[in-house]
Amino acid sequence: MERLSSGSTLPDHLRGGYVALGNFDGFHLGHQAVVGRAIERARAAGRPAIVATFDPHPMRYFRPDSAYFRLTSMDQRARLFAAAGVDAMYVFEFDAALAGLSAEEFVGERLIRDLGVAGVSTGEDFTFGKARSGDIPLMRALGERHSFTVDTIAPVQLDGVTVSSTRIREALRNGDPREAARLLTRPYAIEGVVQHGDKVGRTLGFPTANIDMANYLRPAFGIYAVRGRLPDGRVVDGAANLGVRPSFDPPKELLEPYFFDFSGDLYGQTIEVDLVDFIRPEAKFDGMDALMAQIADDVATAKRLLGTT
Secondary structure (H helix, E strand, O other), X not given: OEEEEOOOOOOHHHOOOEEEEXXXXXXXXXXXXXXXXXXXXXXXXXXXXXXXXXXXXXHHHHOOOOOOOEOOOXXXXXHHHHHHOOOEEEEEEOOHHHHOOOHHHHHHHHHHHHOOOOEEEEEOOOOEOXXXXXXXXXXXXXXHHHOOEEEEEOOXXXXXXXXXXXXXXXXXXXXXXXXXXXXXXXXEEEEEEEEOOOOHHHHOOOOOOEEOOOOEXXXXXXXXXXXXXXXXXXXXXXXXXXXXXXXXXXXXXXXXXXXXXXXXXXXXXXXXXXXXXXXXXXXXXXXXXXXXXXXXHHHHHHHHHHHOO
């Protein structure tokens, strides 16, 4: 899959494609339906399938002080789009210039001039243009005027409730990664570079690979059963603390996975950690003996939970 950004010239072999348009943060079941329609259209017409998305998220642009809410990084999204069968990912840089385009200018300049779209697929609630002035009826009218098709995908439901990024965020904040995984069709995963830490876990017999939470959503703080995906392709089971480590001072907000039966140096390497199950909330312990006993119990619980997954 090719990856391009606004300002890049779209290669000729990618022009005239069918474009899935949206933020697609999380790439949940609803997003998959939108992208799937673009792929279906593209394959039937012998044309490329492209995902056009935005970075940063418009909400982050307009409200830079808002709480962290990202479910997937752009790198994660790129891998997910590629696995779905997309030919290219085109990232619109959401800046003042893009935010200031009218709905008609966004279609004329970005979709027609820059991408040369043959068709667009998006969700029924998609809005575009300055002050969100463009809606689906306008997109259809512009499509008729400029000869491109417009497909809108109804919200996907599970058990009678709409699948949404908001619902996934709520599940994660409530300490329910299994519900989030059901909506995402895969475990929620945090990716980051392994940092040098205080080496406290090593002294306790449980060395951890520390990852900064960056702009990811903050799930419920606590202990999780996890799976790690290492740079060499290995998948390893583990238990992780996600939070501020209340037994230590000063507090540091980190994801700290301990991988069972793993030895090696991961410092400076990028790994991805799946949150598979929630074990317990964070807690402060009176001494190291109590803490070590609890960690051992958490590891045993994680092994049991992962063994049934």
